[in-house]
Amino acid sequence: MTVTGMPQPRVLMVGVVAEVAGALRAELAPVADLREITAEEVVSYTRGVPGERHPTLVVLGRQLPAPVGLVHAVRPHPGDLTVIAVSTPVTAAKLATLTLLFSPDQARHLPAAQVDQLPGAAREMLQSMARRRTYSAGLAAAQRQLTSGAGLSRQLGDHLFGEFLTQAPVGALMLDDAGSLAAWNHKAAEILSLTDSGSLGRPLTAFFPSSVHAEVARHIAAPSRQRPVAPDTVFGRLRPDGSDQALRLAPQQVLDAEGRERTLLLVEDITARLHAERMLAERTSQALLSAEVAAAITAPGSLDERLHQCMQAAVNRLHAAFVCVWTVESSSGRLRHVACAAADPGQGDPQDHVVAVQSQVQDIAARRRRRLGTPGDGEAGFIGFPLISGGELIGVLSLATSPTAPGTTADALGNIADQIAVGIQQDRLLNRLRSTAQALEKPLLPPHLPTLPGFDVAARYRPFGSGLQIGGDFYDVFTAPDGRHVLVLGDVCGKGPTAAAITGLVRHTLWAAAQHTPDPAHVLTLVDRALRRENTPFCTLVYALLDPGPAPARLHLVAAGHPPPLLRHADGTTGLLNVRGPLLGAFGDVRHPVTEIDLCPGDTLILYTDGFTEGAGPYNQREPEDLAATVAKHQLPAGTERPADHIAAALMDDAHTWWGPHLRDDLAVLALTAV
Numbered sequence: 131m132t133v134t135g136m137p138q139p140r141v142l143m144v145g146v147v148a149e150v151a152g153a154l155r156a157e158l159a160p161v162a163d164l165r166e167i168t169a170e171e172v173v174s175y176t177r178g179v180p181g182e183r184h185p186t187l188v189v190l191g192r193q194l195p196a197p198v199g200l201v202h203a204v205r206p207h208p209g210d211l212t213v214i215a216v217s218t219p220v221t222a223a224k225l226a227t228l229t230l231l232f233s234p235d236q237a238r239h240l241p242a243a244q245v246d247q248l249p250g251a252a253r254e255m256l257q258s259m260a261r262r263r264t265y266s267a268g269l270a271a272a273q274r275q276l277t278s279g280a281g282l283s284r285q286l287g288d289h290l291f292g293e294f295l296t297q298a299p300v301g302a303l304m305l306d307d308a309g310s311l312a313a314w315n316h317k318a319a320e321i322l323s324l325t326d327s328g329s330l331g332r333p334l335t336a337f338f339p340s341s342v343h344a345e346v347a348r349h350i351a352a353p354s355r356q357r358p359v360a361p362d363t364v365f366g367r368l369r370p371d372g373s374d375q376a377l378r379l380a381p382q383q384v385l386d387a388e389g390r391e392r393t394l395l396l397v398e399d400i401t402a403r404l405h406a407e408r409m410l411a412e413r414t415s416q417a418l419l420s421a422e423v424a425a426a427i428t429a430p431g432s433l434d435e436r437l438h439q440c441m442q443a444a445v446n447r448l449h450a451a452f453v454c455v456w457t458v459e460s461s462s463g464r465l466r467h468v469a470c471a472a473a474d475p476g477q478g479d480p481q482d483h484v485v486a487v488q489s490q491v492q493d494i495a496a497r498r499r500r501r502l503g504t505p506g507d508g509e510a511g512f513i514g515f516p517l518i519s520g521g522e523l524i525g526v527l528s529l530a531t532s533p534t535a536p537g538t539t540a541d542a543l544g545n546i547a548d549q550i551a552v553g554i555q556q557d558r559l560l561n562r563l564r565s566t567a568q569a570l571e572k573p574l575l576p577p578h579l580p581t582l583p584g585f586d587v588a589a590r591y592r593p594f595g596s597g598l599q600i601g602g603d604f605y606d607v608f609t610a611p612d613g614r615h616v617l618v619l620g621d622v623c624g625k626g627p628t629a630a631a632i633t634g635l636v637r638h639t640l641w642a643a644a645q646h647t648p649d650p651a652h653v654l655t656l657v658d659r660a661l662r663r664e665n666t667p668f669c670t671l672v673y674a675l676l677d678p679g680p681a682p683a684r685l686h687l688v689a690a691g692h693p694p695p696l697l698r699h700a701d702g703t704t705g706l707l708n709v710r711g712p713l714l715g716a717f718g719d720v721r722h723p724v725t726e727i728d729l730c731p732g733d734t735l736i737l738y739t740d741g742f743t744e745g746a747g748p749y750n751q752r753e754p755e756d757l758a759a760t761v762a763k764h765q766l767p768a769g770t771e772r773p774a775d776h777i778a779a780a781l782m783d784d785a786h787t788w789w790g791p792h793l794r795d796d797l798a799v800l801a802l803t804a805v
Contacts, residue, residue, distance in 0.1 A: 137184055137185065138161070138162060138163055139161070139162045139163070139185040139186065139187065139256050139259065139260065140162065140163045140164075140165065140175075140184055140185065140186045140187070141154065141158055141162045141163065141164045141165070141186075141187045141189060141252065141256075142165055142167055142172065142175055142176075142186060142187070142188045142189065143164065143165065143166045143167070143189045143191065144166075144167060144168065144169055144172055144188065144189065144190050144191060144194065144200070145169065145190060145191035145192070145193035145194035145197075146166070146189055146191035146193070146216075147191060147192070147193065150191065150216075150245055150248060151166060153246075153248070153249050154189065154248065154249055154252060156249070157249035157250075157252070157253060158249065158252060158253060158256070161253075161256070162187075162256060169194060169200060172188060172200060172203070172204055173203055173204065176188065176204045176205070176211055180205060180207040180209070180210065180211070181207055181209040181210055181266075182210070183207075183210045183211060184210070185210050185211075185256075185259055185260070185263060186210065186211050186212075187212050187213075187214070187252060187255055187256055187259070188204055188211070188212070188213045188214075189213075189214050189216075189248070189252060190213065190214070190215040190216065191216050192216045192217065192218045192221075192242050192245075194221075195220075195221075196221070197215045197217075197221055197224075197225060198215075198221070198224045198225060198227070198228075201213050201215060201228065201232075201237055206232055206236040206237045207236065208233065208235045208236050208258075208259070208262060209259070209262050209263060209266065210259065210263070212235065212236055212237065212238075212255045212258075212259060213236070213237040213238070214237075214238045214240055214248065214251055214252060214255065215228070215237070215238070215239055215240065216240050216241075216242055216245055216248065217239060217240070217241055217242060218242055222239075222241065225239040226239060229710065230691075230712050231712070231717065233720075233721045233723070234723070235255070235258055235259075238251060238255070299317060300317060300396055300397070300398055301314070301315065301317040301318030301319075301320070301321045301322070301396065301397035301398065301399070302314065302315045302317070302318055302394065302395070302396055302397070303318050303334070303394070303395040303397060304392055304393070304394060304395075305334060305350065305392065305393040305394075305395060306331075306392065307392075308333070309333055309334055309335065309347060309350060309351065309393075310331050310332060310333050310334065311324070311329055311330060311331065311332050311333075311334060312330075312331075312392070314329075317397075318397055321377070321397055321399045322337055322397070323369065323370050334346065334350065334395070335347055337367060338365055338366075338367045339366070339367065339368070342365055342366075345365075346365060346379070349363060349365075349379060349381065350379065350381045350393055350395060351393075363378070363379065364376050364377065364378050364400065364404075365377050365379060374401065375399065375401050376399070376400050376401045376404050377397055377398065377399060377400070378397070378398040378400050379395060379396070379397060380395070380396040380398075381393050381394070381395050381396075382394045382395075382396070406645075406646055409642075409645065410642050410643070410645065410646060412538055413638060413641070413642035413645070414638070414639060414642055414660070415447050416447070416538070416541075416542040416545070416638070417634060417635055417637075417638030417639055417642065418447065418635060418664070419443055419444065419447040419448070419542060419546060420545060420546060420549065420634045420638065421631035421632070421634045421635045421664075422440075422443040422447075422631070423440045423443055423444070423546045423549050423550065424549055424627055424630050424631045424634060425627055425628070425631045426439035426440045426443060427440055427549060427550060427552075427553030427554075427556075428553060428556070428626075428627040429627075433468075433554065433557045434468055434469060436553070436557075437455050437468050437469040437550070437554075438469040438471065440455070440469075440546070440550055440553075441453045441454065441455060441469045441470060441471035442471040444471070444529070444543070444546060445471040445472065445473050446473075447542075448529065448539050448542055448543065449473075449531075449539070450473060450529045450530060450531055450539070451472065451473055451474075451483075451530040451531065452470060452471070452472050452473075452480060452483045452528075452529070452530040453470070453471050453527075453528070453529050453530075454467065454469065454470035454471075454480070454483070454484060454487075454527075454528050454529075455467075455468050455469050455470075455517075455525060455526070455527050455528075455550065456468060456491055456495075456525045456526045456528075457517075457524060457525035457554060458495070458523055458524060458525055460558065465491060465492065465495055465525070465526065467484050468525075470483070470484060483530060487512060487514075487528055487530070490512060490514055490528070491514060491526045491528060494514045494515070494516050494526050494528075495516060495523060495525075495526050497516075498516045498518065498523060499516065500513070500514060500515045500516065500540075500544065501513075501514045502514075502540065511530065511531035512528065512529070512530055512531070513528065513529045513531065513539065513540050513543055514526060514527065514528040514529070515527045515528075515543060515544055515547040516547075517547055517550055517551035517554065518551055519551040519552050519554070519555040520555065522555070524551045524554045524555055525550075525551070525554060527543065527546075527547045527550060529543050574604055574630055574633045574634055574637060575591060575604060575605065575606075576605075576606050576607065576608075579607050580607055580608060580609065582607075582609075582615055582676075582678070582802075583678070584678060584681075584683070584804065584805060585615075585676075585678070585683075585774075585802055585803060585804055585805060586771070586772055586773055586774040586775065586802070586803040586805050587607055587617070587774055587800075587801070587802050587803075588772065588774040588775035588777075588778045588779075588800075588801050589605050589607075589778060589798070589799065589800045589801070590778045590779060590781070590782040590797070590798070590799050591603065591605070591796075591797070591798045592782065592796065592797045592798075593796050594625070594741075594793070594794060594795055594796050601625065601629065601796035601798075602621050602622040602623065602624055602625055602629040602632075602633065602796060603619075603620070603621050603739045603741070603796040603797070603798035604619070604620055604621075604622070604633045604636070604637055604798070605617075605618065605619040605620070605737070605798055605800045606618050606637055606640065606641070607800070608641060608644070610644045610645070610647075610648035611645060612647070612648065613678070614648055614675055614676060614677055614678070615675075615676040615678060616640070616644050616648050616653075616673070616674070616675060616676075617673075617674040617676065617735075617737070617800060617802060618640055618671055618672065618673050618674070619671065619672055619692075619737040619738070619739065619798060619799075619800045620636065620669055620670055620671025620672070620690075620692065620739075621669070621670050621671070621692070621739045621740060621796075621798075622636060622666075622667065622668075622669045623667035623668050623669065624667055628667075631666075632661070632666045632667065632669065635660055635661070635664065635666070636657055636660075636661070636669055636671075636714075639656055639657050639660045640653060640657060640673075642656075643656040643657065648675055649675070650673050650675060650686060650688040650722065650724050651721075651722065651724070653673065654673060654688060654690060654714065654722050655719075657669070657714055658714045658715060658719075658720065661714055661715030662715055662718070666715060667715065668691070668713045668714060668715040668716040669690070669713065669714045669715055670690055670691040670692040670713045670714070670740075671689075671690050671692055671714070672687065672688070672689050672690075672692045672695055672709065672737045673687070673688045673689075673690070674686070674687050674688075674695075674735065674737070674802070675687075676729075676802070681730065681731055681804065682728035682729055682730040682731070682733075682804070683728070683729040683804055684726060684727075684728060684729075685726065685727050685728070685729050685735065686724050686725075686726050687707065687709045687724070687725045687726070687727065688709070688711060688722045688723070688724055688725070689709040689710050689711050689722070690711050690712065690713050690714045690722055691711070691712060691713025691714070692713075692739075692740075693738060693739070693740055693742075693743060693754055694706045694707055694708065694709055694710065694754055695707045695709060695735060695736060695737050695738075696735075696736040696738070696754070696757060696758050696761055697727065697733065697734070697735055697736070698733065698734040698736065698761050698762065698777065699730075699732070699733055700730065700731065700732025700733055701732075702762055703762060704758040704759070704761045704762040705758055706754050706755065706758060707725065707727065708725070709725045710723075711723060729802070729804045730804060731804050731805065732773075732803070732804065732805075733803070733804055734761075734773060734774055734777055734801055734802065734803040734804075735801070735802045735803075736757075736761060736777060736778075736781070736799065736800075736801050737799065737800045737801075738757065738781065738798070738799045738800075739795075739796065739797065739798045739799075740795070741785070741793075741795035741796050741797040741798070742757055742781065742785050742797060742799070743756075743757070744795060745785060745788075745789040745792070745793045745794065745795045745797070746789050746792040746793065746794055747794055750792070752788065757781065760780070760781065760784045761777060761780070761781065764776070764777060764780045771805075773803040773805070774801035774802055774803040775801070777801045777803075778799045778800070778801045781799050782797060782799060785797055
């Protein structure tokens with residue numbers, strides 16, 4: 131449990147009865163420094179920078195009247211300060227909230243009835259803390275060695291390229307005094323398309339555009355302490371086939387076999403990584419644009435003012451020169467220019483742009499089809515979409531692109547065109563408010579569920595009321611690029627357009643994050659950051675990642691402040707899954723534990739929103755166990771090919787029967803059966 135070169139861990143016992151203190155000493159005395167202190171002394175023992183303090187375990191006994199405040203005061207940290215709190219019937223309810231605020235490796239709650247397990251739990255937490263400190267110390271030592279460059283210099287002094295650098299997965303180049311290629315490893319040859327006969331002695335700058343020759347030369351020539359740009363600066367170039375390539379160059383001064391100083395250059399091809407980051411940034415920006423347009427088009431004020439806000443949001447998010455909107459006058463059927471936003475007010479009069487694209491806009495309205503073209507001299511590009519709602523032409527939306535606009539701009543403009551068309555229709559036709567709300571809500575749910583070979587997946591959704599309000603419940607099912615399937619069901623705080631904007635942000639962020647990797651920790655961290663960055667209300671959800679391998683299928687489940695999922699076995703028995711974690715967008719950086727289960731043939735996973743348990747308000751609730759009993763007693767039709775669909779329908783029918791006219795919340799259920 132001890133770590134070489136690190137102090138012996140310390141165990142502070144506060145309010146611990148003598149019998150329990152004796153048991154702790156018997157168990158931990160050989161490996162830890164145990165001390166009995168008062169509550170007032172705890173903070174003085176635990177001060178310091180988190181992660182750098184004396185490794186300490188604080189044991190809060192049942193004699194303390196208010197242990198929760200003391201837990202917050204010591205600020206638990208998994209690397210060097212952990213807490214175990216023993217509860218009494220009086221303090222149990224408050225201590226139970228520790229699982230919402232801290233991960234199990236930071237703070238644990240132990241009921242008094244299980245106090246005999248305290249020594250073992252304490253030893254386990256000390257061992258976990260020691261392992262983390264050992265790992266952190268190893269990383270720090272490796273980083274110091276790489277930073278100093280001593281290890282590389284000694285190796286290269288014996289041989290120009292040792293076995294490690296020859297076979298390394300990162301490119302390595304040796305440059306002579308003139309900055310020309312003297313040697314390289316296999317990875318560098320692959321990255322730069324080097325040949326033995328044609329590349330030896332060639333200046334490194336020759337592999338880059340002339341516009342960056344001087345910058346590359348300065349970067350590799352200057353000592354690291356004097357280098358004018360960062361050591362990991364990225365330089366772009368063209369491959370022999372004409373495609374773009376982004377390289378990260380990290381130069382270092384080393385000694386060759388004769389003791390002469392040379393430049394070792396580590397080269398990393400980060401083209402794919404930058405492309406993925408750009409795609410994620412574009413998807414996130416487009417999700418935010420959809421949310422901003424939804425909020426603007428439904429905000430108070432005149433229609434012209436709200437359309438101008440939509441145009442301004444589109445200009446900012448889509449790197450456009452101009453974004454303009456026209457509407458069809460109800461009386462005459464003519465197009466009327468309403469709003470136009472410019473990225474740079476100094477680049478020209480928006481009215482001149484309106485005149486230049488007038489013929490293209492008229493053509494889009496007449497044909498009711500989008501158009502891509504060149505509007506006139508001086509414009510880089512043109513995209514136009516008809517605004518259509520309910521089969522009726524409402525207007526036209528156009529965009530003049532800039533040279534740096536991404537290739538997905540047309541798709542993004544098409545998405546917001548639908549939202550703007552519905553918003554205009556809503557303003558004009560109040561008697562069709564229900565249709566408008568449904569149209570705004572439609573993009574927040576998948577238009578249809580995908581087919582998952584070997585599984586039956588089904589969903590049901592019912593917004594509260596008569597359809598005039600947009601609900602906060604949502605679900606989605608899609609397949610990630612690595613072949614695994616993602617199922618998610620959640621609930622955002624609030625109703626109406628605000629909830630729709632948040633739902634759009636959450637759903638699109640989930641999809642965009644999963645394109646990089648669908649691992650729960652990666653996806654939920656990005657969703658949590660997106661919510662906190664936009665300062666939105668919180669969101670709860672259950673995230674399921676399905677490995678569709680040979681039976682039984684493997685499920686990775688994470689809950690964020692959401693009711694626990696149900697698991698119905700093939701024989702009909704149904705129970706709750708112990709999947710819990712903190713909600714998103716409220717607490718800052720939090721961790722969500724992952725629960726893994728096998729989904730055997732005939733088993734069904736059921737995700738649901740809190741409308742099934744709190745549909746009539748907080749004072750008239752059902753327990754999740756009631757839902758489990760409802761699912762267990764439901765008899766599936768013999769030979770049915772859609773077991774998940776039957777179960778989802780049964781739960782929805784049961785909720786309507788149970789709550790009746792008292793229902794005051796949205797209902798959403800998502801079921802997955804291994805067939």
